[in-house]
Amino acid sequence: MPVSFTRLDPSGDDHDALVEFMTRNEFPFHVHPRRSAAEVDAAIDKGAYRDEDNDSFWVDHRDLGRLGVLRLEDLSDDAPLFDLRLDTPFRGRGLGVDVLQAVTDHVFATMPTVKRFEGQTREDNIAMRRTFMRCGWLKEAHYREGWPVDGGTPLASVAYGILRRDWETGETTTFDWDDLPA
Numbered sequence: 001m002p003v004s005f006t007r008l009d010p011s012g013d014d015h016d017a018l019v020e021f022m023t024r025n026e027f028p029f030h031v032h033p034r035r036s037a038a039e040v041d042a043a044i045d046k047g048a049y050r051d052e053d054n055d056s057f058w059v060d061h062r063d064l065g066r067l068g069v070l071r072l073e074d075l076s077d078d079a080p081l082f083d084l085r086l087d088t089p090f091r092g093r094g095l096g097v098d099v100l101q102a103v104t105d106h107v108f109a110t111m112p113t114v115k116r117f118e119g120q121t122r123e124d125n126i127a128m129r130r131t132f133m134r135c136g137w138l139k140e141a142h143y144r145e146g147w148p149v150d151g152g153t154p155l156a157s158v159a160y161g162i163l164r165r166d167w168e169t170g171e172t173t174t175f176d177w178d179d180l181p182a
């Protein structure tokens with residue numbers, strides 16, 4: 001696997017590089033596409049990058065170097081979520097598939113109590129949605145108008161998930177959306 005993770009020390013050695021990464025890049029499909037250094041600092045202080053619920057990692061590639069940042073959330077539940085942000089020059093090259101596969105391996109291999117792993121994205125983040133599908137994640141919810149858009153109409157938030165047993169077998173199990181007759 002060409003992708004690996006290096007745990008970040010957000011308020012220590014990695015602080016300046018993390019702030020630089022988060023302020024240099026634009027994230028058009030996030031609630032806040034641009035972040036100031038003060039906002040990133042506030043998030044670090046609140047524990048968004050490391051506390052009992054959150055952890056964060058540099059995403060590294062064997063041949064390409066540092067690709068971006070991964071944040072895991074809800075770690076005190078047994079169904080964590082993630083936020084993945086590739087550096088702009090590494091987007092649009094299909095690297096998200098290798099990264100999401102490596103993230104999924106990391107979570108299930110290192111967290112034995114985790115039975116499901118979840119992710120959400122905005123409905124028009126086609127690159128992320130295709131990446132979920134390519135990695136065998138299943139669409140589980142479509143929250144209409146669930147994603148606030150600054151100065152605009154809210155968009156849908158689309159939720160995907162993968163089960164430990166699907167990761168183990170490589171088979172995506174599904175369910176019946178219309179299980180209750182009208």
Ligand SMILES: CC(C)(COP(=O)(O)OP(=O)(O)OC[C@H]1O[C@@H](n2cnc3c(N)ncnc32)[C@H](O)[C@@H]1OP(=O)(O)O)[C@@H](O)C(=O)NCCC(=O)NCCS
Nearest residue numbers: 029083084085086091092093094095096126127128130131
């Ligand atoms: C989202 C992200 C991880 C996706 O990884 P990526 O490697 O850049 O993904 P790509 O742009 O190569 O696109 C993946 C697939 O979607 C397709 N795609 C991308 N944009 C598309 C569009 N607008 N319309 C149709 N297809 C599109 C690509 O053609 C590719 O298709 P394939 O699987 O058939 O090859 C990465 O772009 C990123 O970090 N973006 C910024 C942060 C972000 O939005 N993170 C998601 C929040 S969790």
